[in-house]
Amino acid sequence: MTDYELTRRDALKALGAAGVTVAGGVAALSWPDGESEDENVAMGEHERETVRAVASTVYPSELRGVAGFVDGYLAGRVDADPERARGIADAVAALDRYAHDWEGDDFAALDAPKRDETLRGMGVHVSTPDPDGDPRQRVRYYLVNDLQFALYSSPTGGTLVGIENPQGHPGGTKSYRRPPE
Numbered sequence: 001m002t003d004y005e006l007t008r009r010d011a012l013k014a015l016g017a018a019g020v021t022v023a024g025g026v027a028a029l030s031w032p033d034g035e036s037e038d039e040n041v042a043m044g045e046h047e048r049e050t051v052r053a054v055a056s057t058v059y060p061s062e063l064r065g066v067a068g069f070v071d072g073y074l075a076g077r078v079d080a081d082p083e084r085a086r087g088i089a090d091a092v093a094a095l096d097r098y099a100h101d102w103e104g105d106d107f108a109a110l111d112a113p114k115r116d117e118t119l120r121g122m123g124v125h126v127s128t129p130d131p132d133g134d135p136r137q138r139v140r141y142y143l144v145n146d147l148q149f150a151l152y153s154s155p156t157g158g159t160l161v162g163i164e165n166p167q168g169h170p171g172g173t174k175s176y177r178r179p180p181e
Contacts, residue, residue: 006065010154011072017153020080042089043078046108050092053108054143057115059151060160073150084142087131091142094135098122119144 048071055070078085092107099107099118107118119125122136129141151157 003062003064004156004160006063006069006151006154006156008068008072010156011069011076011150014073014150014154014157015076015080018077018149020076042082042085043074046106047089047092048074050095050106050108051088051143051147053110053115054095054119055147055151057112057119058144058147063151063156063160069150069154070147077146087138088142091135091138095122095139095143098135 051074052067052070055066059066074088078088095107095118098121099105099110102121103110103114103118107115110118119139122139124136124140124144127133127136127140129145130137131141132138133141152161152163
């Protein structure tokens, strides 16, 4: 089995595909050292840990560097759109409520099989993503779909599924050449 390493560069590329411009490059893909009252108040460590746990559940197992990739992508995403931070925090709270009701603990505290079972039990895999919908629709929209978009719009994620050049990423002429018939 081949391992694929996600990097901060992948996070920058995924942010670009999402229409987010990151000034300062990699330095902008981190959380502030001290969180002031007006800096991403909705996105505390618990929310970030939960988003990383969702990613480790829905991403293919041959990926490495998931936590750094998710942190970088998430930091850039919520910095560009603070309203998204509130939506993500609400989706995390909904997921935690469900996990508490069925498993007795926060989603991030569950082991990998229980996380998968919890997402499926909640119906996230069959729900229509909707930022204003019911809890499972918000979890699908803000957590699962956004994480999958980030992965598969990055160069490493694209390579993982055989897309050498994800849409929006420039490629060499080798990408566009057909072999002789």
